[in-house]
Amino acid sequence: MDKIRVMIADDHTMMRHGLKQILELENDMTVIAQAPNGEEAIKLAKECNPDVILMDINMPGMNGLQAIKEIKEDNIPSKIIVLTIHDDREYLFKTIQMGAEGYVLKDAEPSVLVDAIRSVNNGQPYIQANMTKELVKEFNKITLSDKAKNEETNLTAREMEVLELIAEGLINKEIAKRLYISEKTVKNHVSNIFRKLNVSDRTQAAIYAFKHNLTN
Structure with missing residues (x-):
């Protein structure tokens, strides 16, 4: 079985080494590169083509946000998990909008980070459980006409209502x-939403709605 190739971008040497030791205890993961700043993260992402990048936000020189932006604009296929101390919705909103596939806090249990890496490597977005409520707060700030929503997703008005409640x-x-x-009708609506949005669970549906401005 091919191992998940991980790159760590963090300006703290001890953090990088500690994460490397944790991840390499897993049989399906290997750390192939480490970067102390955004510039080096971009350079190594291009050279090493990691499957998953763990990206800190606060780094000297080019920070993690700038690095995410450039990596996504350069169409580097690596999945990005933001690994940060910031537990406010501003950073969560911004990094997901920029294209990051995951968001995990540095004080999370190692098992949470391991699950996040496996999830995003399999194409499934991962937001740490206690941060999903922050998405809902941002949902309530976003407006989009029903016509635009329907053109974007082909969701019915009722399905949009169900999606917003899923997000809550x-x-x-x-x-x-x-x-x-x-409840049976709700179940049918949820199945239709998953199919139309091409997602497999409620968290993915909420993240999709968030990234595409599909909620009121």
Whole structure:
């Protein structure tokens, strides 16, 4: 089995070495490169073509946000997980909007980071569980006309309502109660939403909506 090739971009040497030791305890991961700043991260991303990049935000010289922007603009295929101390929605919103596939806090358990790496490597976005509520707060700031929404996704008006409630973290039973419809009907709407957005779970649906400005 091919190992997931990981690059670590962080200005703290001990953090990089510690992460390397943690990740290489996993049978399916190997750390192939380390970068102390954004410039080096971009250079090594081009040279080494890692599967996943762990990107700190605060680094000297070029910071992580600038590095993410350039890596995405250069169409480097590496998936990016932001690994940061920042637990506010401003950074979460900005990095996801820029194209990062994951967001994990530095005080998370190692198992969370390992799960995040495996998820994004498999094409599934990963937002640390306690940060998903911050997405909802940003959802409420975004406006888009129903016509534009429908043209973008082909979701019905009812499906848009269900999507917004999914983004709020409601389960099917709660959505049914809120919309005065049966739980079976909600389940059908959720299945249609997943199919139309080409996602496989509720978190991915919320992230898709967030990145494409599909919620009120």
